[in-house]
Amino acid sequence: MAKKSWFLPAILGIVAIAFPPLLGGYFQHVLILMMMWIAMATGWNLLGGYCGQASLGSAAFFGLGAYGAGLLYLHWGISPWWGMIAGPLLAIIVGISIGLITFRLRGGYFTLSMLAVCEAMRIVFLNWVEVTNGPVGVLFPRTWGDQKLPYYYMVLAIAALSLYVVYRLMKSKLGYYFVSIREDQDAAEGLGIPSTKYKIYALIPSAGIIGLAGAFYMNYMAFIEPNVVFPLIISAQMILTVMLGGPGTFWGPALGATIFVLLSELLRAFAGPVIGTVHYLLFALILVLVIMFLPNGIIGDWDKVKGAFRRKKPAYVGGE
Amino acid sequence: MAYLDINHVVRKFGGLVAVNDITVGLEQGEIFGLIGPNGSGKTTLFNAINNYYPANSGEIIFKGIPITRMSTHEICRLGIGRTFQVVKPLRRMTVLENVMAGAFLRTNSATKARDKALEILKFCELMPRKDMPAKDLPIADKKRMEIARSLAGDPELMLLDETAAGLNLVEIEVAMAIVRKIRDSGITCFVVEHVMKFIMGISDRMMCINFGSEIARGTPREIASHPEVIKAYLGEEYAKGK
Amino acid sequence: MAQFGQTVICGLLIGGVYAVIAIGMTLILGVMKIINIGHGHLMMVAMYVCFALFASLGLHPYIGMLVAMPCLFAIGYLLQRYSIHRVRFVDTILPQTQVLLTLALGLVFVELIRVIFKSDYRSAYTPFSSKCLYIGGMSISLPQLVSFGIAMAFVAGLHILLTRTDFGRSIRATAQDLDAAKYMGVDALRVSSLTFGLGMALAAAGGALLLPIFYLFPDIGTPFTIKALIITILGGAGSTVGALSGGLVFGMAESLGAVYWAPGYKDVVGFVIFIIILLFMPGGLKTVIKR
Secondary structure (H helix, E strand, C coil): CCCCCCHHHHHHHHHHHHCHHHCCHHHHHHHHHHHHHHHHHHHHHHHHHHCCCCCCCCHHHHHHHHHHHHHHHHHHCCCHHHHHHHHHHHHHHHHHHHHHHHCCCCHHHHHHHHHHHHHHHHHHHHHCHHHHCHHHCEECCCCCCCCCHHHHHHHHHHHHHHHHHHHHHHHCHHHHHHHHHHHCHHHHHHCCCCHHHHHHHHHHHHHHHHHHHHHHHHHHHCEECHHHHCCHHHHHHHHHHHHHHCCCCCCHHHHHHHHHHHHHHHHHHHCCCCCCCHHHHHHHHHHHHHHHHCCCHHHHCHHHHHHHHCCCCCCCCCCC | CCCEEEEEEEEEECCEEEEEEEEEEECCCCEEEEECCCCCCHHHHHHHHHCCCCCCEEEEEECCEECCCCCHHHHHHHCEEECCCCCCCCCCCEHHHHHHHHHCCCCCCHHHHHHHHHHHHHHCCCHHHCCCEHHHCCHHHHHHHHHHHHHCCCCCEEEEECCCCCCCHHHHHHHHHHHHHHHHCCCEEEEECCCHHHHHHHCCEEEEEECCEEEEEECHHHHHCCHHHHHHHHCHHHHHHC | CHHHHHHHHHHHHHHHHHHHHHHHHHHHHHHHCCCCCCHHHHHHHHHHHHHHHHHHHCCCHHHHHHHHHHHHHHHHHHHHHHCHHHHCCCCCCCCCHHHHHHHHHHHHHHHHHHHHHCCCCECCCCHHHHCEEEECCEEEEHHHHHHHHHHHHHHHHHHHHHHHCHHHHHHHHHHHCHHHHHHCCCCHHHHHHHHHHHHHHHHHHHHHHHCCCCCECHHHHHHHHHHHHHHHHHHCCCCHHHHHHHHHHHHHHHHHHHHHCCHHHHHHHHHHHHHHHHHHCCCCHHHHHHC
């Protein structure tokens, strides 16, 4: 847990707060997506990167957060803004029940079992029409109409909150225990660490943050349906952003999310009109290359990244 | 009632009986050595005490409390620490962080855990390495770190599994000194070992097992000249020759 | 009563095909010790190959299967040899790097297919697809019966491969103890690459056999990967016999769930089975049968 230089983040923070009002609606939208993915990636990284339990079903928390907000409106006419509390709460409660069962599995089994959970949830939400409205989804008139700026500051706060929560957790006893479980679960047990309990402790903030992003999504997009919030591609993108930036690092997820969103919009703008979904294909390819050649992400494998740019020096250092 | 009571413990793996009805009691404050040829069941017995691979039958009682059905982390909390035959460092954490992970057993504060960890590192003479990532350590230091990690949790009984394996003569002397220091600070030590110099040099009492069963018990001197022990290690002719 | 019998038989027939897919996954799991998250996605590729042959040349999927299987075998072999194997021994922060790579590779194929074929639903419907056999008041789908027969033929063939050939023995040796197998002269990389190819070929067979029954779209793979995983766990990881029995049981349970609970929730039946196994039988059917 090395010391961090706060200069660059501070500058970025000031830019993030001061510049957006100067930009157009489209760019504000991109920034909103960026902040949302920063929060989601950071949340996933807590359970996946730091604690080593890589879940392929974290879209479940996103969807639960979104529906937690949406269903309040659908059934009781309550503003989905209350969902900013209800959504994460729902994600956490369901998450704990899921975790108590799936944490019995390790490694790849756990990863895939979380996908199974998320898929089951998607199917249930699609079919349980009385409760969730099924494929029709939940529609809600947007609070701030066409304005993007208020949403931006809201999601910026969420991203900042998620970074802060992860920062404090990793400095505490919980952080040490999470990494111990990742490094060697059996050794950790031998040190008195009840691994299932602490995996749940990692799951709670992770599900909460991702759920909060989901609740925000409901309020911002004003429309959700099961195939939008629960599909594999959302879970996979959470993993992609973290793997790209650096799993188990603090800034890795944020870096990965930023690159992901920017690249995504660039590709959509240029290649979109030509071949509809080609940017997803490019992402999958990038993910493959990243895992093969930079398996610890840009930040985790920073030495490799630096090495690629260094010009080769002559072998002997003797004279000139 | 002994400090650690192992009563008729049996552990089978399919058809193979790895630990065959072992009964032994450890007294508080002693260093008890367990030897036996490869595959005799020593580590399996440790795994049974610690509940990594629980015993099939038999009882294990520590300080009067039956621990046979407790989970591994509860047993550690009760005061039993353990090192592993094949070291298990928390690889991407530094030495200091590894030991802090052990120290957090008794405290929730990161500052207190850090102070405790530094104290233990001094005790085990590991201070020069404290900021090194555990995966970069040489084997002797990895083993010492594992001891330090367990010590940070204030155990009352330490299970030391093949601490001297892979160490050179100098490192063995250092390890022996540390184990004696541990005992002198009030911690009972149950030591499994192959390296005779190490275990004969520090044990108060010893036991030798082969094929999962006890074959001899006594002081190091008695064990060294026991015909069954010699037969187990060197074969029939040497036992008779003695 | 007839409905019950029909439901059970229908489930068994589909279960047989599920079993073939699951055996592919369990083979890969046994030899390479990883869960292949891209399993269903590569099966989907095979289905599109069969579909393309059907749409352009009118070849029935059972024939197209003979093309798809070698294709997927080759793809699987190349993927393992040149991609997945590369990360096996690399030291990474996240221990599941290999598994995540199978996910990424699977996604590449999904998106590739989506770009080529778009997300529209396709089907390979032939007059044969709706033919039924009528026995004792039950109506049994002929394509499903034939698929089951072919699937069992594959299982039998695989059994012979694993027990009677040197290649099969290398697979079993590598699965039991990699180092010991290496010392015996087994080329681990070659065996794992061939096994991955074999696993993919089996998934391809399963996909081709399912094509006449399901609508085809790029995301169809995910539920099948999950079903294969559940069957693998149900039958005991690495056990081909377990995957077979697990597949049959799974198929029956799904069918009963679809008829007596609700059709839309059919895929959730598997999930319920999954939870039950995790809570009560962590070792899978294998441990129950052994007792």
